[in-house]
Amino acid sequence: MSVNAISNNQWFFIGGKMIKSLFLYMFRDYLRSYKYIVPILLFIVFLLGIYVDQPVDVLGSYIITSIFVYFISAWLALGFLDTEDNVQQQLTILHSGNQSIYYLCKIVFVWVITLLLSLIAVVYPILIHAFMRPIDSTDLLLGFLSHVTLGLLGTSIGCLFNTRLIRDRRLALLGLYLVIIISIIQGTLISAVPFLKYIIYLLPPVYFTMNNISTASNLKPIDLSSNIDILLYFGIIFLYLIALIFIFIKLMKKKAF
Amino acid sequence: MDTLIELRNASKRFGKKVVFEDVQFKIMQAQTLALTGQNGSGKSTLLRIIAGLSNLSSGQRLLSGERKKLRIGYVPEHFPKLHFTPNEYLTYMGSIQGLSKAHIQDKISELFDMFSISSMQNTYIKYLSKGSIQKIAVIQALLSEPELLLLDEPLSGQDSDSQASFIDLLHKYKKQGLGIVLACHEKFLVDKLADRVAIIRNKKIDVLSSRLKPVMTITFRTNENFVHEKPDFEGILSCSYEGQSCTIICDKEKCDNIIYNLLNMKCSIESVNEC
Numbered sequence: 001m002s003v004n005a006i007s008n009n010q011w012f013f014i015g016g017k018m019i020k021s022l023f024l025y026m027f028r029d030y031l032r033s034y035k036y037i038v039p040i041l042l043f044i045v046f047l048l049g050i051y052v053d054q055p056v057d058v059l060g061s062y063i064i065t066s067i068f069v070y071f072i073s074a075w076l077a078l079g080f081l082d083t084e085d086n087v088q089q090q091l092t093i094l095h096s097g098n099q100s101i102y103y104l105c106k107i108v109f110v111w112v113i114t115l116l117l118s119l120i121a122v123v124y125p126i127l128i129h130a131f132m133r134p135i136d137s138t139d140l141l142l143g144f145l146s147h148v149t150l151g152l153l154g155t156s157i158g159c160l161f162n163t164r165l166i167r168d169r170r171l172a173l174l175g176l177y178l179v180i181i182i183s184i185i186q187g188t189l190i191s192a193v194p195f196l197k198y199i200i201y202l203l204p205p206v207y208f209t210m211n212n213i214s215t216a217s218n219l220k221p222i223d224l225s226s227n228i229d230i231l232l233y234f235g236i237i238f239l240y241l242i243a244l245i246f247i248f249i250k251l252m253k254k255k256a257f
Numbered sequence: 258m259d260t261l262i263e264l265r266n267a268s269k270r271f272g273k274k275v276v277f278e279d280v281q282f283k284i285m286q287a288q289t290l291a292l293t294g295q296n297g298s299g300k301s302t303l304l305r306i307i308a309g310l311s312n313l314s315s316g317q318r319l320l321s322g323e324r325k326k327l328r329i330g331y332v333p334e335h336f337p338k339l340h341f342t343p344n345e346y347l348t349y350m351g352s353i354q355g356l357s358k359a360h361i362q363d364k365i366s367e368l369f370d371m372f373s374i375s376s377m378q379n380t381y382i383k384y385l386s387k388g389s390i391q392k393i394a395v396i397q398a399l400l401s402e403p404e405l406l407l408l409d410e411p412l413s414g415q416d417s418d419s420q421a422s423f424i425d426l427l428h429k430y431k432k433q434g435l436g437i438v439l440a441c442h443e444k445f446l447v448d449k450l451a452d453r454v455a456i457i458r459n460k461k462i463d464v465l466s467s468r469l470k471p472v473m474t475i476t477f478r479t480n481e482n483f484v485h486e487k488p489d490f491e492g493i494l495s496c497s498y499e500g501q502s503c504t505i506i507c508d509k510e511k512c513d514n515i516i517y518n519l520l521n522m523k524c525s526i527e528s529v530n531e532c
Binding site for chain 1: 305308310312329330331335336337339340341345349350352353354355397401
């Protein structure tokens with residue numbers, strides 16, 4: 001079949017098949033690397049541990065598990081990005097024929113794992129009736145949004161600290177967890193060291209988003225119509241995520257091999 | 258003969274370290290360009306640049322005509338020890354390229370038979386010998402029927418029978434129009450395969466038009482009155498200076514004449530080698 005004879009629909013079909021194959025390849029490679037075992041085990045132990053004492057506050061416990069998902073997803077992303085060594089990456093890029101699609105697939109792959117972890121973290125306490133009050137759709141929405149946004153944020157930040165961009169693994173880990181910790185305590189840090197505020201504002205607004213949820217009433221569900229700024233902060237995190245993906249792909253292409 | 262890729266005024270630096278500067282050459286269809294040079298001279302870097310995997314610090318990498326893409330097969334010097342069987346890995350790579358399952362399986366069988374490794378297709382690559390891994394590396398590069406094949410030390414770890422059949426195979430593909438760039442140290446491989454030779458030396462690349470004539474390198478120390486230009490003697494193909502030291506590449510048959518002229522100009526000859 002000549003190239004000209006392939007219609008747009010067929011290209012779309014071939015492109016879809018190629019991306020599916022790339023995902024399957026990444027999945028199989030990651031599965032056999034065993035790099036996920038420790039973070040996933042830690043996630044399970046933490047989730048079981050936090051709901052030992054019941055009943056617990058709905059959004060309070062969701063904030064804690066969201067922050068844990070944030071940590072774990074950054075760890076998973078760092079491990080996943082380093083699963084393929086440099087030569088293996090070069091070959092996969094050549095076979096896929098498009099660096100941007102290859103890197104985008106990598107980031108989306110870790111996102112899918114994060115989404116699964118987020119889903120488990122939201123649904124598990126509901127299934128074991130761990131909350132002190134019945135939850136409503138707003139609780140579910142906020143719970144899911146906080147886990148997903150922080151999880152995706154963790155993976156995107158984790159991707160930026162991979163060993164191709166920062167060769168020294170210890171430095172990468174230090175930098176990654178410094179960014180994560182500062183983003184969690186940024187509000188407290190700004191009050192303590194005001195002159196750092198412009199640097200700290202550059203970090204993802206994790207503290208402000210979680211703070212908004214935690215200051216809302218614990219005893220009754222939040223009325224989102226009078227707390228619209230909560231959704232606004234989630235919106236900012238999503239914009240932040242898009243910027244991070246763009247930066248990640250740009251940096252990886254610029255750094256090349 | 259069509260040009261596949263052209264490098265124009267190409268330079269590559271890693272931080273302050275210059276790998277090569279102001280390089281230009283073309284890679285042609287149905288031709289083999291051999292890259293030679295000492296270890297660490299930048300052969301592998303140049304291959305990655307040609308493949309589009311590494312960026313130039315300045316200059317251009319141009320695909321010929323109106324092409325937007327070129328099917329490139331790349332055989333790295335050290336193929337990774339993967340936790341995939343050859344069959345799994347090649348099937349994935351073929352599917353990622355958009356090839357149909359039936360086509361991939363036919364191609365894999367054909368190439369496995371050609372390289373006599375059919376019995377290894379279900380063993381994890383990480384458990385295979387160096388020579389067998391190198392064959393898998395070549396098979397993955399040929400899987401997509403590339404227009405350009407980049408080979409980085411392709412014979413390392415291969416026995417003499419495999420080397421001979423590999424050279425025959427490359428000749429066959431070249432006749433079908435495949436362009437080949439070969440980075441290697443083995444002189445016999447260059448002699449058997451190369452149409453042109455590019456020597457990477459002193460951050461420059463000298464592309465010699467033909468490998469048919471044997472060439473020599475002469476290194477000599479210039480005197481104070483010596484003008485630092487390419488000496489005007491017959492047979493000199495390239496010339497590079499480093500301080501008072503000069504290295505020229507010349508036709509072997511003109512070598513004696515050039516040495517005689519240099520001695521007449523009171524230059525002291527440091528070394529003469531066939532390359």
